[in-house]
Amino acid sequence: MKLLEDRIRRDGKIKGGDVLKVDSFLNHQMDIRLFGEIGAEFKRRFADVPVSKILTIEASGIGIACIVAQYFDVPVVFAKKNKTKNIAGDAYTTQVESFTHGKTYDIMVSREFLGKGDQVLLIDDFLANGKALEGLARLVRESGAQLAGAGVVIEKGFQPGGDNLRRQGIRLESLAIVDYMDEKTGTIVFRGENP
């Protein structure tokens, strides 16, 4: 998605080799007009797939998922990073290893909001090692719902998440795939471009 790639190149900041900061427009301050374009693009790419629910993970996936959901006209459910035990038994839970924080945490979705008959599209801001999306896919599987696919705004193609998910047969659409980035020169190469 050219508009998104141009924006990443203009406003993205490369940190420490493998982290791309896009918090001026994607996951801290949020450019809602851009989110609208992102929603329309996901709708176009998943036009042939029935979707009854969008599932994301707190916190940075929520804003994007809400705008995307307007284009699909379906509810959004977000997996909570669980700290309390009060809903144990009433929820699907799994563990996820965090890319940005380097630790493992539990995520959960109430049984009330996901189940047989749902066709679920996963949405997230970033795909790095794929642990967040794999965790969400496990919750969908546990609930008996169908996984329609996964849409991510930015995939870091030099990390293994995207390939792993595709190998598992998950239909993945990434709106921008960063194949190379260099902190020193500020160079970013997107898939389909010549380095």
Ligand code: 5GP
């Ligand atoms: P994964 O589970 O695919 O390794 O990591 C996905 C999660 O880590 C995303 O939801 C995102 O919040 C965070 N993340 C991974 N890589 C980056 C990055 O380069 N920049 C930012 N801002 N977040 C990232």
